[in-house]
Amino acid sequence: MRDETLSLQSVPVSTEGYDSLTVPVHRASTILYPDADSFARRLGRGADGYVYGLYGTPTHRHLEGRITAMQRGARTVLLPSGQAANVFAMLAVLKTGDRVLLPDTCYGPTRDFAQTDLPALGISAAFYDPTDLAALDEQAPGARLIWAESPGSLTLEMQDIAAIVAIARRHGALTGCDNTWASPLNFRPLEHGVDLVAEALSKHFGGHSDLLMGSVTVADPDLGLRIKAQMGRYGIGVSPDDVALVMRGVETMAVRMARASATALRLAGWLATQPHVAQVLYPPLPGSPGHDIWARDFHGASGLFSVAFDDLAAPHVLPALDALRVISIGASFGGTRSLAAPSAVAPLRSATRWTGPEFVLRLSVGMEAPEDLQDDLTRFLTAIETCIAAGKIKKS
Numbered sequence: 001m002r003d004e005t006l007s008l009q010s011v012p013v014s015t016e017g018y019d020s021l022t023v024p025v026h027r028a029s030t031i032l033y034p035d036a037d038s039f040a041r042r043l044g045r046g047a048d049g050y051v052y053g054l055y056g057t058p059t060h061r062h063l064e065g066r067i068t069a070m071q072r073g074a075r076t077v078l079l080p081s082g083q084a085a086n087v088f089a090m091l092a093v094l095k096t097g098d099r100v101l102l103p104d105t106c107y108g109p110t111r112d113f114a115q116t117d118l119p120a121l122g123i124s125a126a127f128y129d130p131t132d133l134a135a136l137d138e139q140a141p142g143a144r145l146i147w148a149e150s151p152g153s154l155t156l157e158m159q160d161i162a163a164i165v166a167i168a169r170r171h172g173a174l175t176g177c178d179n180t181w182a183s184p185l186n187f188r189p190l191e192h193g194v195d196l197v198a199e200a201l202s203k204h205f206g207g208h209s210d211l212l213m214g215s216v217t218v219a220d221p222d223l224g225l226r227i228k229a230q231m232g233r234y235g236i237g238v239s240p241d242d243v244a245l246v247m248r249g250v251e252t253m254a255v256r257m258a259r260a261s262a263t264a265l266r267l268a269g270w271l272a273t274q275p276h277v278a279q280v281l282y283p284p285l286p287g288s289p290g291h292d293i294w295a296r297d298f299h300g301a302s303g304l305f306s307v308a309f310d311d312l313a314a315p316h317v318l319p320a321l322d323a324l325r326v327i328s329i330g331a332s333f334g335g336t337r338s339l340a341a342p343s344a345v346a347p348l349r350s351a352t353r354w355t356g357p358e359f360v361l362r363l364s365v366g367m368e369a370p371e372d373l374q375d376d377l378t379r380f381l382t383a384i385e386t387c388i389a390a391g392k393i394k395k396s
């Protein structure tokens, strides 16, 4: 063979005697077959057989398997983002003419999808009060799917998942749950009878704010196969490089989440005692809304919570955030660095009425020293006081 050809030939490399703690990154579009006959029969290779890169390489299988085990499920499908996981969990079970119910507190882009794209497919979406089981029971007849997210986005309302599953079953509906806040370490929806659980792996799993990925895990293996087939038809696989990053992240997820939760609990408790703090929305904090359900159902917490300020302070929250030196301003959570995101609630509510301030401050606690975070928040609170005092001088 000529050099051009030699430079393209795979040489036999033995893997005998080689083992490693880490999972190799298998990058592939094409999968090779030993002969033409096996190629012709490739589609019969079974659900986990290798057919084409889109359907995953051994790297993907490792992460799918880990998540399935953590969720106590039967099958996991990886998707390019948490939002895609929510969308494909729904599309897997909904068809034209169906109705889906979503909690009023669901993730904003998922609300947008339900309001914009589902109606275009002839699927109607309605929203329900996440904490009003009687009202949900009245809305449930005719629903094909009841979606849940506990605690809810921005305002962290806890949902009684077992009770919601019971309502859904009584009305012949399936249930799906966005479990991103808790992760399967702290809550496992499938164990409470939920049919589909979605995770934004971009958050706690990845853990370093450097990737996007999502997963859908199901208890029914046939449903898992249907989601995987649909994922293939839409052509939305994930990169093995990103899978490797998630695999690295998940190995420290338990210690990161425990650390972030401990710091968050300390900061949330301290914030609750500060002037102008109207409410701290953090279910693990005793006295916070939803604490009872959290204590009953969850094994732990995460570092994400929200703070609502009183009328005097609320107009100054945005400018006062510029006083922060450790906490960065930005969305998302579950990374090593703390983030603050002032979030408008009312535009994302339709079944309930938000009576709190225009913006809640959502804080994602990272791995910094708790003392430095508290000092930073003190700078922010002092800036609010300064604004309030300046306003008073102006008026007089």
Ligand SMILES: *Cc1c(COP(=O)(O)O)cnc(C)c1O
Residues within 6 Å of the ligand: 080, 081, 082, 083, 084, 086, 107, 149, 153, 178, 180, 181, 200, 201, 202, 203, 212, 213, 214, 332
């Ligand atoms: C971030 C988030 C998502 C979406 O995840 P992406 O990977 O950013 O698309 C979905 N649900 C919840 C609750 C989230 O916080």
